[in-house]
Amino acid sequence: MQEVPPRPFRKVFCVGLDGATFDVIDPMIEQGRLPTLARLLESGARGSLASTVPPLSAPAWVTFMTGENPGRHGIYHFRAMEQGALGSGLMGSWAYRGRTIFDHASRAGLKVTAFRVPMTYPPWPINGVMVAGFPTPDTRTTYSSPPEIAEWVGSLMKLSPMKSMVASPEVQAQDYDYYLERSTETLVELAKDCEVDFFCYVNSLTDWIAHKFWRFDDPNAPGFDPEAPQNGLLQRFYEKTDASLGALLEEAPSDALVVVMSDHGTGPRSQRRFNTNAWLTSVGMLTPSEVRGRLFFSTVVLRAKQAVPNKTSMKQWLWKKAPPLRGMLRKSAGGLSSYGRGMDCSRSKAYRMSFHDHVEGVNINLIGREPEGIVAPADYERARDALIRAAQSTVDPSTGEDVFQEVFKREELYEGDHAERAPDVILVLKPVFEFGLGSGKQVFSTVSPSRLMRSSATHRPEGILSIAGPKVVPGKLDGARLIDVPATLLWALGLPIPQDVDGRVLTDAFDPELVAEWPIRAGDHEASKQDNAGEAYTSEEEEQLATHLEDLGYI
Numbered sequence: 001m002q003e004v005p006p007r008p009f010r011k012v013f014c015v016g017l018d019g020a021t022f023d024v025i026d027p028m029i030e031q032g033r034l035p036t037l038a039r040l041l042e043s044g045a046r047g048s049l050a051s052t053v054p055p056l057s058a059p060a061w062v063t064f065m066t067g068e069n070p071g072r073h074g075i076y077h078f079r080a081m082e083q084g085a086l087g088s089g090l091m092g093s094w095a096y097r098g099r100t101i102f103d104h105a106s107r108a109g110l111k112v113t114a115f116r117v118p119m120t121y122p123p124w125p126i127n128g129v130m131v132a133g134f135p136t137p138d139t140r141t142t143y144s145s146p147p148e149i150a151e152w153v154g155s156l157m158k159l160s161p162m163k164s165m166v167a168s169p170e171v172q173a174q175d176y177d178y179y180l181e182r183s184t185e186t187l188v189e190l191a192k193d194c195e196v197d198f199f200c201y202v203n204s205l206t207d208w209i210a211h212k213f214w215r216f217d218d219p220n221a222p223g224f225d226p227e228a229p230q231n232g233l234l235q236r237f238y239e240k241t242d243a244s245l246g247a248l249l250e251e252a253p254s255d256a257l258v259v260v261m262s263d264h265g266t267g268p269r270s271q272r273r274f275n276t277n278a279w280l281t282s283v284g285m286l287t288p289s290e291v292r293g294r295l296f297f298s299t300v301v302l303r304a305k306q307a308v309p310n311k312t313s314m315k316q317w318l319w320k321k322a323p324p325l326r327g328m329l330r331k332s333a334g335g336l337s338s339y340g341r342g343m344d345c346s347r348s349k350a351y352r353m354s355f356h357d358h359v360e361g362v363n364i365n366l367i368g369r370e371p372e373g374i375v376a377p378a379d380y381e382r383a384r385d386a387l388i389r390a391a392q393s394t395v396d397p398s399t400g401e402d403v404f405q406e407v408f409k410r411e412e413l414y415e416g417d418h419a420e421r422a423p424d425v426i427l428v429l430k431p432v433f434e435f436g437l438g439s440g441k442q443v444f445s446t447v448s449p450s451r452l453m454r455s456s457a458t459h460r461p462e463g464i465l466s467i468a469g470p471k472v473v474p475g476k477l478d479g480a481r482l483i484d485v486p487a488t489l490l491w492a493l494g495l496p497i498p499q500d501v502d503g504r505v506l507t508d509a510f511d512p513e514l515v516a517e518w519p520i521r522a523g524d525h526e527a528s529k530q531d532n533a534g535e536a537y538t539s540e541e542e543e544q545l546a547t548h549l550e551d552l553g554y555i
Contacts, residue, residue, distance in 0.1 A: 361423025
């Protein structure tokens with residue numbers, strides 16, 4: 001048996017609450033409704049946790065696992081990122097596995113449990129147990145390593161995106177409650193293994209339920225009914241999540257390090273829309289194409305889809321009984337984000353590249369890179385600077401305030417072998433707006449009521465972080481980033497920090513004497529990769545997972 005290295009903490013527990021926000025947690029703590037989180041936050045270090053750009057679960061959780069920025073690990077979205085558009089294929093663990101905190105700990109001889117961490121499908125062998133997280137198709141049983149764990153986990157892994165989409169809020173809440181109860185039972189059993197050195201679990205339901213039920217807890221949400229029986233569903237689920245966390249941590253020894261974090265925050269969906277293509281047209285960077293049959297069909301289908309009430313039997317039939325039409329609807333909805341759709345390439349200097357509700361990419365239509373580029377490489381920087389100046393001078397006509405919160409060149413955010421997959425310019429909207437697909441002349445518009453009903457919350461860049469345990473300094477922790485968490489976990493496990501880890505150890509959270517006793521060690525080589533060739537989802541799995549991702553508003 002391999003001898004494990006000495007380390008600052010004998011055991012490390014890391015619990016991710018996907019999308020959790022202090023905007024919900026702090027008021028509930030004041031009301032005495034979250035005793036477990038209250039104890040951890042009061043006794044330990046706490047602070048906001050800056051997510052990735054975009055603050056989307058796919059790049060965020062891969063950054064959490066690898067300590068790498070998206071330009072290095074290559075995951076910008078649930079879909080594959082291709083120059084000019086989001087690709088049609090969904091990303092999986094084959095893109096990055098072999099260089100995660102689970103792999104580093106396993107190679108050092110530490111025993112690891114990784115339970116339901118997003119983006120870990122297909123699972124891969126580690127020194128312990130891995131049960132794949134969202135998105136995982138329910139058409140296979142190979143969602144665990146070792147495979148026999150799948151038989152024990154059983155129905156816990158069954159994904160029912162169609163049921164989630166058309167069910168009433170009450171039925172959805174019952175499903176989520178059952179899932180949480182079963183997860184808690186499974187987690188507690190896994191945590192009883194005294195030999196586990198690093199235990200990591202992610203609860204994705206905190207994100208899903210916020211997307212669905214935020215409108216029932218927010219008096220400012222469109223159509224809020226103070227008498228609705230569904231009111232309070234989100235907060236009640238946070239209470240149950242707190243109880244689940246408490247049950248898990250009963251299995252943690254008193255000298256364990258306990259980290260609770262989220263990959264991003266959550267807030268209400270914007271009611272106003274900023275249409276990028278229309279804006280690019282208004283600043284002279286894009287020339288719309290004449291309406292062609294395909295674009296006309298795409299626009300008509302998209303508008304018809306949005307017009308259908310969310311709970312009608314027609315929509316249930318369309319999405320459950322007509323897979324070919326469902327695929328056309330999805331492709332048409334995303335069509336305007338692809339190169340050449342809705343634009344006259346021979347007269348356009350730039351085009352949009354969809355990322356997230358509040359984060360949009362814009363690419364320069366570059367000769368030699370784009371199929372019909374018109375901007376010469378010598379004029380690339382000039383065109384990009386002109387685009388950035390236009391963005392920085394764009395204001396909300398109703399208030400006179402800036403529309404964009406931040407504007408970046410891609411190299412200001414990303415570095416690594418995959419940085420060139422990112423858009424040339426990244427635009428970050430203020431939360432009052434979300435990006436839209438509009439192809440007309442209207443730069444500003446309103447978000448459709450059906451969209452707000454379908455998904456009433458969206459992501460915010462500020463997640464949560466709590467670090468508790470012996471020799472943790474209680475109080476506020478400033479400047480923490482999601483990319484810093486894996487480096488901190490590696491240090492707490494007594495492991496060196498690989499060269500390709502971009503984050504830093506959050507030493508301010510710990511007693512200076514402990515940090516001096518256990519100095520940070522740099523790895524002498526980059527983390528290894530596994531041979532992941534030849535793996536991909538089947539078309540059936542892609543369709544199933546894409547439906548669920550769309551239900552959550554991700555694609």
